[in-house]
Amino acid sequence: MKDELYFKKLKSEYEYLKAEVEYQGNLFKKARDEFDKRFQDKLDLIVPESKKIKEDKSKKRTKSLDKVYKKLAQKIHPDKKTGDTDDFKRLKEIVDEYDMDAVIDLADEYEVDIAVEIDEEEFLTTNIKKLKDKLQFYGRTLIMQWYNVDDSEREHFENIIMITLGK
Numbered sequence: 335m336k337d338e339l340y341f342k343k344l345k346s347e348y349e350y351l352k353a354e355v356e357y358q359g360n361l362f363k364k365a366r367d368e369f370d371k372r373f374q375d376k377l378d379l380i381v382p383e384s385k386k387i388k389e390d391k392s393k394k395r396t397k398s399l400d401k402v403y404k405k406l407a408q409k410i411h412p413d414k415k416t417g418d419t420d421d422f423k424r425l426k427e428i429v430d431e432y433d434m435d436a437v438i439d440l441a442d443e444y445e446v447d448i449a450v451e452i453d454e455e456e457f458l459t460t461n462i463k464k465l466k467d468k469l470q471f472y473g474r475t476l477i478m479q480w481y482n483v484d485d486s487e488r489e490h491f492e493n494i495i496m497i498t499l500g501k
Contacts, residue, residue, distance in 0.1 A: 344455065347462055352435075355465050362477065365481035398453075402437055402448045406425055406446055407425065409446050410440070434461075480495065
C-alpha cells in the first residue's frame with residue numbers, strides 16, 4: 335500500500351497537468367486561428383465538410399465505472415429522498431462522457447464511497463500519462479512551432495512551411 339504523501343503528490347501532479355492542458359489547449363486554439371488566417375489563401379485551408387476527418391469520441395465504459403454508476407444512481411436517483419433530478423441528469427452525462435473527475439466529485443458530494451470500485455493509483459497514473467501525451471502533442475504541432483518562433487525568424491519559418499507542404 336502506498337503512503338498518503340505519494341497519493342498527494344500524484345493528485346497534485348494530476349491537477350497541475352489538467353490546468354496546463356487547459357491552458358495549452360486555449361493557446362493552441364488561438365495559435366490555430368492565427369495560423370489559419372495567415373495561411374488560408376496560401377495553403378487552401380478551407381476543407382469541405384465532407385472531407386473533414388470525424389473524431390471517434392466513443393468510449394467504452396469499464397466494469398468499474400458501471401459499478402460506480404449503479405452505486406451513485408441508488409443515492410442520487412430522483413425517486414430517493416436523497417436524490418436530485420439535476421444531479422441524476424448530470425451523473426448520466428458525466429458517465430457517458432467518461433469524466434471520472436466529475437464522477438469522483440459527485441460521489442464525494444453525496445458521500446458515496448467508491449474507493450473499492452476505482453483504483454486511485456491506476457486512475458491517476460493513467461490520466462497523468464494521457465495529459466502528458468496531450469501536452470507533447472500540442473508542442474509538436476506545426477501550428478505551435480510556428481506560433482512560438484521568434485518574430486525575427488517567422489518569415490523564414492513560413493517559407494520552410496510552404497516548401498515542406500509543396501506550395
